Amino acid sequence: MDIDCLCAGILFADHVCSPVPRVPGAGEVIVADKMQLCLGGCSSNAALDLTRLGVRTAVAGCVGDDAFGRFIVETLDDGGVQTDDVRRVAGVNSASTMIINISGQDRRFICGVGANVNFSVDHIPTDLVAAAKVLYLGGYFMLPGLETAEMVDLFRAARAAGTRTVLDVVYDDSPDSWDRLAPLLGETDVFLPNDDEARLLTGLEDPVKQAERFRDAGAETVVITMGEKGSLLMSDGLCLTAGTYPSRFVGGTGAGDAFDAGFIAAMIDDADHRDCLRWGTAMGASCVRAAGATESVFNRQEAEAMISEHILEMKEV
Numbered sequence: 001m002d003i004d005c006l007c008a009g010i011l012f013a014d015h016v017c018s019p020v021p022r023v024p025g026a027g028e029v030i031v032a033d034k035m036q037l038c039l040g041g042c043s044s045n046a047a048l049d050l051t052r053l054g055v056r057t058a059v060a061g062c063v064g065d066d067a068f069g070r071f072i073v074e075t076l077d078d079g080g081v082q083t084d085d086v087r088r089v090a091g092v093n094s095a096s097t098m099i100i101n102i103s104g105q106d107r108r109f110i111c112g113v114g115a116n117v118n119f120s121v122d123h124i125p126t127d128l129v130a131a132a133k134v135l136y137l138g139g140y141f142m143l144p145g146l147e148t149a150e151m152v153d154l155f156r157a158a159r160a161a162g163t164r165t166v167l168d169v170v171y172d173d174s175p176d177s178w179d180r181l182a183p184l185l186g187e188t189d190v191f192l193p194n195d196d197e198a199r200l201l202t203g204l205e206d207p208v209k210q211a212e213r214f215r216d217a218g219a220e221t222v223v224i225t226m227g228e229k230g231s232l233l234m235s236d237g238l239c240l241t242a243g244t245y246p247s248r249f250v251g252g253t254g255a256g257d258a259f260d261a262g263f264i265a266a267m268i269d270d271a272d273h274r275d276c277l278r279w280g281t282a283m284g285a286s287c288v289r290a291a292g293a294t295e296s297v298f299n300r301q302e303a304e305a306m307i308s309e310h311i312l313e314m315k316e317v
Helices: 041-052 069-077 116-118 128-132 147-158 179-184 195-202 206-214 254-268 273-287 299-311
Strands: 005-009 012-017 036-042 057-064 082-089 096-100 108-112 132-139 163-169 220-226 231-235 238-243 315-316
Touching: 005 041, 012 069, 036 041, 036 069, 036 096, 036 128, 041 057, 041 069, 041 132, 057 069, 057 116, 069 082, 069 315, 082 116, 128 195, 132 147, 132 254, 147 163, 163 179, 163 254, 179 195, 179 299, 195 220, 195 299, 206 220, 206 231, 220 254, 220 273, 231 273, 254 273, 273 299
Parallel strands: 005 057, 005 132, 012 096, 057 082, 132 163
Antiparallel strands: 012 036, 096 108, 220 231, 231 238, 238 315
8 A cells, every 4th residue: 555654653542521520539420421432542543634634544553452452443444544554462451541521621641551562663664664755653752662773763764765754742751751752853854742741851831942952952843732822833944833723622632643644744745834734723623622532633625624714823933
């Protein structure tokens, strides 16, 4: 299969509740209007979102040989994602997350990383890396088998073959997180943390200074997503802030992955930075309309309509 993007990284099954008024107390039961099993994880979410935009996408990662693993793979297959390089690991649980949405507050997570810890650089097919236009790595810091010199070498080889490298991370407050990340930033074309992750990694509060720190470490383009505050992009000779598109907020799970997918899809179409921000922002805005990470994400026609019907405010910093 010819592909445009190879998504490597964490694969999850999410248990998601519709918003409830508060976290239950000890022994208390709070009834949610809806509980559902959904696709989760940066790599799987981004892959499914990309296929909705017509991007030919494959995914590489690890799941357990269990019901959740079958659900993850079947959901990706049904969405048109190539899953030949998803490894089933015997005797290990698939990764899953319990997501509690609280009305008017940020969501809470209880997470088991499962088979993701078994994923290694050897599981990423080098032929697909060289053939793809973009190699996306999602969920760094939850993938100990990829925190290696071999992963840096793979990013370097991808760029040498003309494949652009895109990196996203998960929330990590370990004191050595910067040292674990910095070597890979030097081979990263686009780095896409959110503002919480950027603050933890750099120790800085100002998104401009955060982006400068990542650029100093070698990332070519840095995009920091900031929820309802929009996003900031910094690249050679350019620093842009962007607002948001109108949307009805239900839950934020998967919004960053949807942003990544929109940004990558525009990259593949050779769009400029402003259009990449428009596509990323449109996809993120579509995601928050539902509690699950992918259930309300736009297809290409819907994203084009959002972009054409609304002006995304941008300004140079």
